[in-house]
Amino acid sequence: GNSVTQMEGPVTLSEEAFLTINCTYTATGYPSLFWYVQYPGEGLQLLLKATKADDKGSNKGFEATYRKETTSFHLEKGSVQVSDSAVYFCALQGGSEKLVFGKGTKLTVNP
Amino acid sequence: DAGVIQSPRHEVTEMGQEVTLRCKPISGHNSLFWYRQTMMRGLELLIYFNNNVPIDDSGMPEDRFSAKMPNASFSTLKIQPSEPRDSAVYFCASTVQEPSNTGELFFGEGSRLTVL
Numbered sequence: 001g002n003s004v005t006q007m008e009g010p011v012t013l014s015e016e017a018f019l020t021i022n023c024t025y026t027a028t029g030y031p032s033l034f035w036y037v038q039y040p041g042e043g044l045q046l047l048l049k050a051t052k053a054d055d056k057g058s059n060k061g062f063e064a065t066y067r068k069e070t071t072s073f074h075l076e077k078g079s080v081q082v083s084d085s086a087v088y089f090c091a092l093q094g095g096s097e098k099l100v101f102g103k104g105t106k107l108t109v110n111p
Numbered sequence: 112d113a114g115v116i117q118s119p120r121h122e123v124t125e126m127g128q129e130v131t132l133r134c135k136p137i138s139g140h141n142s143l144f145w146y147r148q149t150m151m152r153g154l155e156l157l158i159y160f161n162n163n164v165p166i167d168d169s170g171m172p173e174d175r176f177s178a179k180m181p182n183a184s185f186s187t188l189k190i191q192p193s194e195p196r197d198s199a200v201y202f203c204a205s206t207v208q209e210p211s212n213t214g215e216l217f218f219g220e221g222s223r224l225t226v227l
């Protein structure tokens with residue numbers, strides 16, 4: 001079945017550092033890929049998405065590129081801020097299947 | 112615009128008591144999902160509905176859990192009797208399910224349940 005594996009956390013960075021959170025997936029066909037973010041005390045919200053190979057999703061300075069050859073969708077940001085501290089979830093959806101989430105990676109950004 | 116509305120936000124109860132969590136999805140959304148989030152197990156899908164009909168309840172832990180969606184604007188998740196291991200944050204999410212759907216779920220703020 002479909003599955004998502006993302007890097008274990010927690011991740012702690014200083015403000016303005018470069019961020020990468022790795023995500024790889026297993027799926028049949030051509031799934032859509034997502035990153036969701038959960039700020040403290042809130043529900044998840046969509047951060048960015050990509051629906052086909054080589055697509056790049058971007059939002060709020062975050063980017064992720066759908067790499068079919070490596071089955072990956074790594075999240076990156078060039079310069080993190082304290083306000084980016086949150087839990088980040090990689091997810092995929094294959095066709096009409098339900099959304100499958102990774103376990104989440106907690107990011108803490110220190111001033 | 113109103114998002115997904117969940118109640119209560121926090122509930123503390125004693126083992127053996129009945130717990131009812133409520134959710135109002137975004138108007139016009141036809142799919143509703145209940146998730147449970149814990150430190151140990153992460154985010155787990157419990158059940159989801161499409162057009163008020165339960166489609167997949169394979170994530171419901173056991174018979175103590177039940178969920179209903181009597182109409183398009185309301186759903187409940189009930190735990191009876193509750194146990195300490197049910198302590199978690201329960202999220203409701205909704206979306207428009209259609210062939211072109213790209214999977215964006217809209218989550219409520221969650222109901223934090225503590226069973227003593």
